[in-house]
Amino acid sequence: MLKREESLTKIHLLATCDKCLKQKCARWKCVTCKQAFCENCKKGHVRKSIFKSHSFVNLFGSKDGTAEAVVDILCSCEVKGRISLYCTICNELICLDCITSNHNGHTFEKLETVNEQQRNKIQSITSEIEGIQIPAVNDLHERIQTWKAEHTITTKHLKDEVLRRNGEIKEQIDGWTKSLLMELDEFSKTEQRKVFDFQPRILKRNKRLIQERERLRLLAQSNDTHLLLQGVNASVRDWEPFDYPEMNDIQYLPGPDILSNFPSPLGSFMFTPRGTENGSISNSVSSGDQSLDKTVDHAFNFLVDEDESHGNSNGFSVDLSRITSLSIVSPDIIWIGDLRMKRLELVRITNDKSIHKLTQVNVNFLDFSIQKESECLWVSCVEDKSLSLFTRRGKRRAVNCFQSLLPTCVCITAADTVLLGLSEKRNLWVDKNSVRKIVEIEPPNTVLLEIERDQNGKLLFTFPLRCSVNTRTGGIIAIDSTGQTNGRLIMCDPRGHLKHIYTGETFHNFRKPFDPTGVTSVSTGNVVACDHSNETFHVLDSDGILLKVYRAVELDVEVPYSVACDGNGTFIVGNWPKTEEQGAKVFLLEESVFSASEICI
Known part of the structure; x- marks a missing residue:
């Protein structure tokens, strides 16, 4: 069958125009005249008034595939006769002249018989293919539809779950935010209360420090003593908020009775008579002595001044x-x-x-x-x-x-x-x-x-x-x-x-x-x-x-x-x-x- 198709294709391509005798160019056949024409010769044939009523058939078939080419297919032998038989030995289309020459002694069949056999064979193969493929395609189509439905359901469930969890997360975050804001507000109120409570205590502390300083000055003036620092057990800078240091560790050297009863919240001090550091007693200092004021100020500032440079x-x-x-x-x-x-x-x-x-x-x-x-x-x-x-x-x-x-x-x-x-x-x-x-x-x-x-x-x-x-x-x-x-x-x-x-x-x-x-x-x-x-x-x-x-x-x-x-x-x-x-x-x-x-x- 393959050789037949090749032969047909070869003959088809070798079709010759009967008018200009050019090979491989015949495309049309006049149904009335039974002649093959190329494109140019067909136009010249139609222009003549006596041939205007003639009809033509496309040798290669119409564009829509409905018309058939009515043409005599010529044999490939030297005689170029019209093909009328099929050689079963050589699988070729031949003319009557080939029976006694090239295909002498071969077996032949009519073209109609061979055509019918090939058509039946093609139909059988087509039926087998349809019987195999169509159920498989239908099964695959059903499976695809099933998968699509399952995917749609799963997607819907996932979407619903995402929306539900988004809502839960939003509620949880809103709850945390509200709780933190409440804690922050409560903390702010607590700190404000501490500040308000601390202000009067600061004023009270400052008042006590002023009184303490004045008492130190009067004490030093009235008893002719000067202040020497022995050690600081608790400075103002280190006091805990709202509390004052204990006053049970104040130490004094033997001296006038007024010194033994002198309380101080600033720490431990040592009062000695002026001049006893070197073993001798110096002259007394009057109440207006500037050196005494500087001594008291120095000792007081060393204890209570909030000096950042320190x-x-x-x-x-x-x-x-x-x-x-x-x-x-x-x-x-x-x-x-x-x-x-x-x-x-x-x-x-x-x-x-x-x-x-x-x-x-x-x-x-x-x-x-x-x-x-x-x-x-x-x-x-x-x-x-x-x-x-x-x-x-x-x-x-x-x-x-x-x-x-x-x-x-x-x-x-x-x-x-x-x-x-x-x-x-x-x-x-x-x-x-x-x-x-x-x-x-x-x-x-x-x-x-x-x-x-x-x-x-x-x-x-x-x-x-x-x-x-x-x-x-x-x-x-x-x-x-x-x-x-x-x-x-x-x-x-x-x-x-x-x-x-x-x-x-x-x-x-x-x-x-x-x-x-x-x-x-x-x-x-x-x-x-x-x-x-x-x-x-x-x-x-x-x-x-x-x-x-x-x-x-x-x-x-x-x-x-x-x-x-x-x-x-x-x-x-x-x-x-x-x-x-x-x-x-x-x-x-x-x-x-x-x-x-x-x-x-």
């Missing part, structure tokens, strides 16, 4: 907005850094209580630590996720990278190894693929110790913010930032085994969560952490037992944020001022303040 006497102003990290080079030279300004400064504290800048480095950092022997600074850089080494003059000497991990905190140990915090991202989001750990390395990249998980295999750190080493025991101390304004202290032994986790819950007198931002250790082995949110210093022993909590105001420190200690008596605090206009300060404290060995909360 609270900041050990603070040194710097040209940074805040001090997020610091490291001690020597007692008078320190590195300080401002995370917001992306700046490091090497400064000297001069004898005249001022700061002299020696070096400035502009770098986007998270933490840094000084190497005492070489006085080089190891800095955890954010931009290239590297641990970089800077000289004292601010030149970058070396860069260490850790497989795309971000160095978060850094501390140089006594053995000149580097204690380093690593995180894959700079955020607090932790999942199963997170990497949050502290490693000890020997430069450049030899890992000596790795702390990542607890005994249960869970991540120990949410974000390692700061790290340090106990100068006495060699234990590892780290600040784990668990939220924007809260964190905890993680203490490990020198081998990296977890010893204790301190969350600040031991000391409940806080309005805000425990928020450690700086940690160091002193020569006695005590650990000191500054709580930025509550403006306190927490002192713990090497086992994590809380020994003492200092409020920053007790140590004349404003809003502490970073701490550092060299183990030789120097203890430095960097602050984060409450307003940008104030500017950052460095505070010098005595290391012995944090050397308590017993619990004294």
